[in-house]
Amino acid sequence: MPFSTPLAIVIFLTIWFTVLFAVLPFGVRSQHEAGDIVAGTDPGAPVAPRLLVKAGWTTLVSAVVFAALVAFARYASG
Structure with a gap:
């Protein structure tokens, strides 16, 4: 894992709330x-x-977005 556990949780929650505000108006x-x-x-x-x-x-x-971010971080770190 390219991130520490607390950092991964904070990143996931930030992504979650951003996506929530994008999804709320649908339907x-x-x-x-x-x-x-x-x-x-x-x-x-x-x-x-x-x-x-x-x-x-x-x-x-x-x-899905978090998994893509983790994959990118692993790829970018070499």
Whole structure:
């Protein structure tokens, strides 16, 4: 492993949160778009954000990106 364990964890978490913010808007429909506005809420609030599914996809994509980074670091170090 080209990184120490704490550094690898920090790098993975940084990648994970970056990917999460990229994945969050996918497939979101607002209450206004769905035509189902709940009284007292913002019409732009999501109807079904599916956060667990997005967390799963985020973890999968982050693992692939992290593996590519580790492979690159090994290749670059000789």
